[in-house]
Amino acid sequence: MGKTAKITNKKQDWLALAIGNSRLHWAWFRGEVIQLAWDSQHLSGFRQNCQIPPEVLPPNQVSVNLSQLPLCIASVVPEQTLLWRNAALVQVITLSNIPLNNLYSNLGIDRALAVWGAGDTYGFPCLVVDAGTALTFTGVDGNHSLVGGAILPGLRLQFQALGQHTAALPEVELTSTLPLRWAVDTITAIESGIIYTVLAGIANFIVDWWQQFPNSSVVFTGGDAYYLYKNLPKFIPEMATKTKLEPHLLFWGMRLAYLQSNQSKIFKKN
Numbered sequence: 001m002g003k004t005a006k007i008t009n010k011k012q013d014w015l016a017l018a019i020g021n022s023r024l025h026w027a028w029f030r031g032e033v034i035q036l037a038w039d040s041q042h043l044s045g046f047r048q049n050c051q052i053p054p055e056v057l058p059p060n061q062v063s064v065n066l067s068q069l070p071l072c073i074a075s076v077v078p079e080q081t082l083l084w085r086n087a088a089l090v091q092v093i094t095l096s097n098i099p100l101n102n103l104y105s106n107l108g109i110d111r112a113l114a115v116w117g118a119g120d121t122y123g124f125p126c127l128v129v130d131a132g133t134a135l136t137f138t139g140v141d142g143n144h145s146l147v148g149g150a151i152l153p154g155l156r157l158q159f160q161a162l163g164q165h166t167a168a169l170p171e172v173e174l175t176s177t178l179p180l181r182w183a184v185d186t187i188t189a190i191e192s193g194i195i196y197t198v199l200a201g202i203a204n205f206i207v208d209w210w211q212q213f214p215n216s217s218v219v220f221t222g223g224d225a226y227y228l229y230k231n232l233p234k235f236i237p238e239m240a241t242k243t244k245l246e247p248h249l250l251f252w253g254m255r256l257a258y259l260q261s262n263q264s265k266i267f268k269k270n
């Protein structure tokens with residue numbers, strides 16, 4: 001657990017909901033410890049009552065009634081956030097909850113939370129590579145000040161774009177292995193083009209970051225993080241020792257925000 005927040009009631013259960021552009025990411029916390037994390041589809045409509053609908057809860061029964069827990073939301077999809085406005089105990093995290101400097105007003109809350117969680121755990125400066133629907137770089141310096149970052153289409157979105165906007169190209173799915181670079185069939189050519197270009201681009205951003213901040217940690221997260229993290233050392237050997245993979249990075253940031261705001265009692269009851 002990081003340095004910026006301490007929990008008052010170690011036993012308290014709560015739910016973190018990170019609303020991404022492709023799906024919902026959930027974590028059930030007991031105090032500061034994640035008990036269970038899962039993904040669900042976006043909600044399709046407005047919720048009439050104050051329960052969390054069963055279709056977004058985890059498939060297996062757990063020992064507590066998750067639908068009754070306080071809910072902490074971080075969202076980059078405003079229409080999805082609105083669907084939770086009648087929930088009984090809900091707190092929506094905003095940039096004002098995040099103690100980093102120089103954040104611009106419409107910076108994605110997922111980017112701010114992930115880099116806060118990463119820096120709080122591994123120290124600042126810190127660079128986060130979030131490989132989700134969009135692939136983002138977010139860098140913060142040793143004074144906890146946003147240096148900046150970049151946004152590009154994520155892997156799946158790149159495959160979809162080619163499939164949907166050309167006559168002859170199929171929509172390709174990410175496979176688990178690296179493709180042949182000099183492909184002699186269409187599917188492999190698409191895989192090669194997207195994957196090698198993204199890997200080279202990420203390596204280039206990280207090398208540039210390390211020129212400015214040589215000892216900075218670099219943390220990967222998001223749906224495609226494992227694939228990219230696993231294959232990047234072939235491009236930069238030092239990657240293996242100087243970077244980390246953390247699937248729950250966003251939840252680390254949410255935990256800091258939740259515990260901090262819970263202490264100062266800005267929890268909103270509707």
Ligand SMILES: Nc1ncnc2c1ncn2[C@@H]1O[C@H](COP(=O)(O)OP(=O)(O)OP(=O)(O)O)[C@@H](O)[C@H]1O
Nearest residue numbers: 020021022023131132133134154155156222223224
């Ligand atoms: N069931 C799934 N739905 C969508 N993407 C998936 C799924 N399983 C794996 N992925 C991969 O994860 C990537 C999307 O990542 P992620 O789930 O973190 O995105 P997200 O929910 O939109 O979050 P964010 O908005 O933070 O990017 C896609 O590029 C895809 O390759």
Ligand SMILES: CC(C)(CO)[C@@H](O)C(=O)NCCC(=O)O
Nearest residue numbers: 076106107108109110111134151
């Ligand atoms: C870039 C995404 C879509 C990544 O999830 C999200 O962080 C977002 O909507 N950001 C707002 C724009 C910005 O961060 O500059």
Ligand SMILES: [K+]
Nearest residue numbers: 021076077078
């Ligand atoms: K848009």
